[in-house]
Amino acid sequence: MTLLGTAGGPGGHVRRSGIASLVTAGGRRLLVDAGDGVVRQLAHAGHSVNDIDEVFLTHVHDDHTAGLPALLTFRHTMRGGPLTLIGPPGTRALCDGILAYLQANTVIRGREGRLPDPATLFTTHEVDPGVIDAGAGLTVVAAENTHYTLTAFDGAQRSYAFRFEASGRSIVFTGDTGPSTAVEELARGADILVCEMVTDVDIASAPPPVRAHMRAEHLSPTQVGRLAARAAVRTVVLSHYTDAGPNELAAIAAEFDGTVIAGEDLMHL
Known part of the structure; x- marks a missing residue:
């Protein structure tokens, strides 16, 4: 990846x-x-x-x-x-x-x-949530996350997380989401969880009308750690963020004792 x-x-x-x-x-x-x-x-x-x-x-x-x-x-x-x-x-x-x-x-x-x-x-x-027909040697599963909890779209818009499994390895992408038991179950035991995160700096830089969405429909560092711990993943790779400083990494580590990698563009894992 x-x-x-x-x-x-x-x-x-x-x-x-x-x-x-x-x-x-x-x-x-x-x-x-x-x-x-x-x-x-x-x-x-x-x-x-x-x-x-x-x-x-x-x-x-x-x-x-x-x-x-x-x-x-x-x-x-x-x-x-x-x-x-x-x-979706x-x-x-x-x-x-x-x-x-x-x-x-x-x-x-x-x-x-x-x-x-x-x-x-x-x-x-x-596609609907569930197993997606992906062909031999690859399993793809979608789960609906909580990125649209503040807005009712009547099914016209949905937001997904994806799990990819092949050759005994599993990678999960949360997509954009707030806390979600469906994403937690999707990520259960994954080798890598590519997890979105927003920080206080990210929220402060957003236009005021968007800040409620940022707080409710994205994951804070603490929530990232809780998701990773509950899902018992091996490694968390952070994405969808501007910077992950010592405070953010400490907040994740307080909840999750596995490996945490601050993702960077063109990083190969």
């Missing part, structure tokens, strides 16, 4: 690209979320846009999807093969918008050499 980007929230960061991770499992390369800068980060990691076999979206907030139009349009221009996008309800509407965005480039680039219909570029699967 490679952490391509570890910055949560909208806006640019000096040291971090938007949320995205690359998982190699079952002989395939899986992109988990596609935040801003994902194409550049793939290049840094030695991969092209045509190397990705599937994209898994935890939810469709812009900090997790802003790089997806670039990934898809460059793959289209480079004549990449069909791509499968898997995510809301994924299809997002992809329909990206298809509309691709039309202008298709017309212009088509004069340079015919491009296929962008509608043939990717297939979208909106």
Whole structure:
């Protein structure tokens, strides 16, 4: 697994690209979320846009999807093969918008050499929580987390955590979430828990109307430690944060005695 980007929230960061991770499992390369800068980060990691076999979206907030139009349009221009996008309800509407965005480039680039219909570029699967049909050698399980507890979407939008298992190894991505028994159960005994975290500094830097969401629908350092301890994971890798200083790491360690790694862009685990 490679952490391509570890910055949560909208806006640019000096040291971090938007949320995205690359998982190699079952002989395939899986992109988990596609935040801003994902194409550049793939290049840094030695991969092209045509190397990705599937994209898994935890939810469709812009900090997790802003790089997806670039990934898809460059793959289209480079004549990449069909791509499968898997995510919660809301994924299809997002992809329909990206298809509309691709039309202008298709017309212009088509004069340079015919491009296929962008509608043939990717297939979208909106999935329910549970086991996802991922093919031989790979098991993928989704669980609905608590990232949307303050807002009722009537099922039109949902937010997921994912667990990937292959070759005796398990990696769980919390996605964006507040405290969640469903995520705790999903992460039970995982080798690696890639866990979102927001700090007091992150909350203070957010616009005032967003701060209630930050407190209720994300994890504080203490809550990260409690989740990891209750799930009995081996290693926690922090993501979706700006900085993890001694105070934050101490708060996690007070609840969890396993390994804690402050994730950085392009870190390979």
